[in-house]
Amino acid sequence: MLVIIRVTDGARDMKTVTTALAALAAIVATDPADAQDRLKRGEYLANIMDCGGCHTPGVFLGKPDQERYLAGSEVGFQIPGLGIFYPPNLTSDQETGLGSWSEAEIITAVRTGVRPDGRELAPAMPWRAYAALNDADAQALARYLKA
Ligand code: HEC
Known part of the structure; x- marks a missing residue:
């Protein structure tokens, strides 16, 4: 522009x-074109960071339900001594998804593994690897998830 x-x-x-x-x-x-670019960037990041590879129903059963992309997995990760952790719904659903989370809360969870309630996410969620995400990319990703 x-x-x-x-x-x-x-x-x-x-x-x-x-x-x-x-x-x-x-x-x-x-600028709407700019906002559109950021959403596209967020979508791109969600793809290459493979959020759907854990957070989409059916993905661990070999049949990812793309209609319900990022709506949560019915298969969990069992971590000895910690329990079973199911990748939750990341859609903007108010009840079961990230609808009530702010973009800042999503960014904190993705980069530091800390949920809004203060609980640390199990290491099955690769937040340690995502800690290196820069601010612009973290914002684009959070905006995409909220959209
Ligand atoms: C290797 C599997 C895996 C990948 C890849 C993954 N996650 Fe997760 N994620 C999990 C698991 C398992 C949990 C639940 C951990 C827990 O409850 O302690 C989780 C939890 C979360 C949470 C907390 C949600 C809540 O309601 O507590 C957010 C936010 C999240 N992931 C976002 C993402 C995003 C965004 C991506 C991609 C950039 C991503 N995850 C990629 C496995 C994964």
């Missing part, structure tokens, strides 16, 4: 220019 601000005679004082720049920043921040 290319925007040219022409400072005309009437707008020579700094205040007008600052106001124009603030308005521009707001436009850029809400």
Whole structure:
């Protein structure tokens, strides 16, 4: 996106220019093309980080239910001494998914393994590997999951 601000005679004082720049920043921040790119980036990351490879029903039975992509697995990971951990629903469902989680809470869980209630996620969820995710990518991923 290319925007040219022409400072005309009437707008020579700094205040007008600052106001124009603030308005521009707001436009850029809400640019729908940009938001679309971020969603695409989030989708791409979810794919290559293989969230669906654990969090999609049927995936461990050799029949991933793509209609219910990321809706949670019925097969869990048993970790000796810790219990069985089922990859939960990551869709935006309010009751069983991440609908009530903020983007910041999703980012914290993915990068540090800490849920909003403070519980640490079992190591079957590869959050230690995801700790290296940069801020922009973490935000794109969280936004995609909430969308
Ligand atoms: C190797 C399997 C695996 C992969 C790959 C994986 N997860 Fe998980 N994830 C799990 C398991 C198992 C849990 C449950 C752990 C627990 O309850 O302690 C979990 C839990 C979570 C939670 C906490 C949800 C809740 O309701 O408590 C979030 C958020 C999450 N995963 C997001 C992701 C995202 C996003 C990706 C991809 C970037 C991903 N996971 C990839 C296995 C996986």
